[in-house]
Amino acid sequence: MNTLRLVKWASLAAVVGLTVALPYLVSSFYVNMATQMLFFGLFALSINLIAGYGGMVTLGQAGVLGIAGYGLGIFYTSYAVPLGVSALLAIISTILVAAFFGLLLVRASGVYFLMITLAQGMVVWGVAQRLTTLTGGDNGLRGIARPPFAVEYWSYYYFSLAVVAFCVFLIARIVRSPFGLSLKGVREAETRMAPLGYDVKRIKLFAFTISGTFAGVAGLLLAMYNNFFSPPSVYVKASAEGLLMSILGGVGTITGAFVGSGVFVFVTNYVSGYMERWPTLLGLIFVLTILFTPDGVVGAWQRLVWAPLLRRYGAADEAELIEVGVGGGGLLSDRDLKGSKSAIEAGSAAPSEEPSEQVEETRAGS
Amino acid sequence: MDETPSEQSGARPVLRLTGVCRHYGGLRAVSDVSFEVASGERRAVIGPNGAGKTTLFKMISREEPTTKGRVEFLGRDITRMPAYRVAKLGLSRTYQITRVFPALSVLENVVLATQGLRPGRYQMFKAAMSNKALVEDSERAVEQVGLQRVTKTPAAELGHGEQRQLELGIALAQKPRLLLLDEPAAGLSAVERGMMRDLVKDLPDDMTLLLIEHDMELALGLADYVTCLHNGSQVAQGNPEEIKNNERVQDIYLGRGD
Ligand SMILES: Nc1ncnc2c1ncn2[C@@H]1O[C@H](COP(=O)(O)OP(=O)(O)OP(=O)(O)O)[C@@H](O)[C@H]1O
Ligand SMILES: [Mg+2]
16 A cells, blocks of 8 residues: 555646646647647546546537637737736636536436537537627737746747636546535436436536636637637637547546647657648547547546556455446446456455345444 | 324424325326325335335336425425425435446445535535545444445445445435335345344434335234325325224235225
8 A cells, every 4th residue: 555655746736847847848749739639638627527527528619719719819909908807707707608508507408408508619619700890700818928937939828727627626626526526416316306406407507617617718718829710729629629529638647648648749840740630539539538438538447457557555445445446437328337356256346146145244233 | 094193193294295196198107195294203104016115206206297286394385496405405225136336436426415415515525535524424324234244345246235334324414304215124124124123223312204115914904004005095194003904905915905
């Protein structure tokens, strides 16, 4: 157990160290890639919050991100509102819009739900295209500034890192909170929730609003990064990419969102310089992930590397939890949970064959 | 209306159904059912497949709208109340087909139930599983149904019998005033059925029970009073002895109904 803890802390320290030292280690090209990875990761994580933890797949999250991006651009460039205030107003607008669509979404399920999320993205995209006086139409909005203390590539990286780290901290708390547990409850057995005392619509509305807020923060970072915001950022393709990032990394995990965005940013920025058919490569990666590890890169890592390590150092029950639970049941898999066989083989914490025995024991004991 | 123990004792009934109907299009799944359940009573609802037993439960727990009639729980009209409010008044149920939270651990399943009735259930900043009072109360419910050795096991990994125990544990964790049990022994082996019967028998005396059971022997062994449904209608009521000797019930169970 101690060795394990050491490994855990050492790897965490290594990741933190590398993240902080990055601008001193590599060129601006890679630092910029890392910055993109951060805000796309936050975007993917915002999707993951409702899709991975809540079991509700959205195809319109880029529309929500767009409210923040356009909001910032419009307040700042068209109305000359100070940057900080513009950002605040943009986030407030995002929250309102996310809550508005949330009110529609809590009334729908299945295909209808998906259609509304799709509409959500299309409406924002359509408005962005048509309302040219405000949004600049296809030309987008230029002149969106970065904060004065974060103009350089490296200082903007640190700025994004701080913002995203804070958001991740909040999200990590939220998913472990009573609300987070209720959200997982909705994912696992929605119809069971109301009879247990939960107002399911309220849980969902909170989830959409919170998730939208984080997507909004990602939108602000994206707009300031490019000094520019335009319709492709809110198009359905952008929403789908966010969803795919979170699937690629591992649905229902926090690290997964960033692993997913990392792969995505690497392929779009780096591989695209060498390979004309990079979208095909991206597609191939997604297909292979879904075929071979439906719980994503993080899921594969946990099952193939981490769980055996735990088991080896005598934490079989923890290993079992990873093998079955962590991926959170698939978004795409039929929740036919993996690794159950090895868990039973491991024995120690595996369910007993004869449940009735246990009933008798308690009764005898009480 | 038929006489029930509650009327005899004069106390306010825990549950009162008045002319309750549920229609699915032209199908009358439940039609004109009326009865009262007194505090602490254990009542079985029996009847052949498709009699409308589960539908009746769904109307009481407010998972299905009531087409016609009135449902009162603890003296309050709940006919139009949202299900989550009814739960808060002290009503829990189990399902004929196990409805647990597969990817969550046994303890998390029960914590979700315990938490559902507490004010902090939508709270976002403290870890759910670090709430001592909540976890301890939940652990007690886990023990009550005999799952203490598998608290960390995901529900999906449990055997069928254990899932039925968890199903009951989730409902018991809420310490309901009225507990609706929809075939708690469904799919269990003979031995397991015995255990389940004992588990139900040992529930606190002040917990009012409404129990659906196909197995006549099991139902009559557990209940003080029995309501028999057939094609959505109430065809007989009485204590187990009366029901056993009721001609109409015998006809239905021997397939001579209609
Ligand atoms: N959602 C629904 N839509 C249409 N018909 C339904 C629906 N739910 C139940 N029914 C019908 O209502 C009738 C009563 O069903 P219900 O499930 O209440 O029976 P039951 O007494 O619980 O039977 P079983 O012992 O098989 O569980 C059946 O004919 C059933 O087909
Ligand atoms: Mg039924």
